[in-house]
Amino acid sequence: MAITEVIKSGEVPAGQELVQAFAPPAGPAKIVFFRGSAVFSPNSVVKIVWKYDDPGEEILWSTKGEVEIHQVFDLGTVNGTDEAAIILDNGESAIVVMSGMGLIEHVE
Numbered sequence: 880m881a882i883t884e885v886i887k888s889g890e891v892p893a894g895q896e897l898v899q900a901f902a903p904p905a906g907p908a909k910i911v912f913f914r915g916s917a918v919f920s921p922n923s924v925v926k927i928v929w930k931y932d933d934p935g936e937e938i939l940w941s942t943k944g945e946v947e948i949h950q951v952f953d954l955g956t957v958n959g960t961d962e963a964a965i966i967l968d969n970g971e972s973a974i975v976v977m978s979g980m981g982l983i984e985h986v987e
Contacts, residue, residue: 888978915942922970
């Protein structure tokens with residue numbers, strides 16, 4: 880098994896999203912860690928999703944402020960094309976500095 884870090888950080892313009900996606904290779908995979916970091920704001924969120932940009936997109940975790948989640952989310956046997964993504968979603972009317980990180984365990 881291998882661990883891949885999916886990281887995205889930066890200044891997110893008002894009303895926009897920054898995204899970093901990763902498609903684990905075909906085989907068993909699970910997300911084993913997620914961290915979201917941003918100034919606490921009612922309109923901004925850091926999230927990790929599975930099947931990014933797909934009709935079956937699923938939000939796995941969504942955070943506000945500074946949060947670490949040590950929990951396993953089993954993705955089962957993946958097909959090598961579905962993507963997990965860190966999304967920095969700024970719903971504010973000004974720039975917000977945000978970051979997110981997920982660790983994906985998968986077969987190499």
